[in-house]
Amino acid sequence: MTKQRIVIDMDDVMAATASKFIKLYNEKNHTNLKESDFLGKKFYEVVNPESYREIHERVYEIGFFRDIEVMKDAIEVIRKLHEKYEVFIVSAATEFPNSLKEKIDWLAEYFPFISWRNIVFCGDKSIVSADVMIDDHEKNLSTFKGRRLMFDAIHNQQIHDYERVKSWKEIEALLLP
C-alpha cells in the first residue's frame, strides 16, 4: 500500500522561531517576556510594535535561521512518522533567499534522515498536494485538501476552524496510534 504523505512546516512547528524573536526582543528591550506571557492575548498587546518590527526585519539577515532551536520532541516524533508515512518538509521560505541553504543545513543537522528529495521551499503552499498538513498558519491550511492539523502558536490563538495540536507528543498520539 502506498504510504500517506504528511507535509510538515518548519518555523514554529519544527523550529522554535517565535522563541528566537522573543529572545531578540528581550535582549533589545531589556524585558523578560516568555511565550506564556502571550497566551490568550493578541501579539501586539504584549510587545511594542515598532520595536518588534525592527527585530522581525532580521529574518532577511544571513544566519538568522541557522541557530534556531528545535521544538520539543520534534526529532523523536518526526523520525517515527518518517517510518510510517512519506514525510515532506514544506517551508514558505522563498521570500527569504538567504534562509534556503541555512534551512537545508539546519535540517541536515537535526533531521539527517530527511532526504533532499523530501524538502520543499515555496511561497504559496496551495501548490502542494498531500494527505496531511501540519502547519501553524491558517493561510497554508485553508487551501489544503487533506487533513489539516493546526500547530498551536502565539499568533493563531483566535482561530478555531482546524483540528489543533499543542505539541509533538499530541501529534504522535494522533498519527501513530
Place this chain on the structure above:
Amino acid sequence: MTKQRIVIDMDDVMAATASKFIKLYNEKNHTNLKESDFLGKKFYEVVNPESYREIHERVYEIGFFRDIEVMKDAIEVIRKLHEKYEVFIVSAATEFPNSLKEKIDWLAEYFPFISWRNIVFCGDKSIVSADVMIDDHEKNLSTFKGRRLMFDAIHNQQIHDYERVKSWKEIEALLLP
C-alpha cells in the same frame, strides 16, 4: 474564473543548462561540440563519460547556476503566460543547496515579474499539483496529473509518451492561441 496554473521547470526549459555543460566540456577537452551534434544519439555516444562526469560535478559549486543563459524566447513567452495563467516556477533544486539563492537571483534578473510566492524548490515534483506542467524530465512528468508538455532536450529524445514542445514559440502557439 480562476486562472489555470502552469508549473515551469528551470534547467533546460527556462535556462540553457545543457549548453553550459557542453561549453565546459569543450573547454576542458578542446572539442567543439554543439547541441545539434547530439540529435538522435545517446548522450554518452558523443561525450567521454569519465570526462563528462567531472564536468557534471561542478553543479555543486557556488556560482554554477548564476550565469546560465536564458532559453530563446523564454522571457517573452513566460511574460505573456504570466498574464493569462498563474505561473509557478518549480525547480528540483534541493539536491544543490548552493543553487537555491542563485536560482532566485537568476529569476529576479531575467523574470522580475515572477514573485517569490510563485517559486518552488523541491526534490520530488510529485508533491506539486497544477493544471499544466512544462518539463524536460520524464520522472517529473510521469506523476503529474494535469496536461504534460515535454520540453525537447538532448537527453529525452528516446521518450515518445508525452506531448512534445521544441521551443517557447511552440508553447506560445499551444497555450496562448
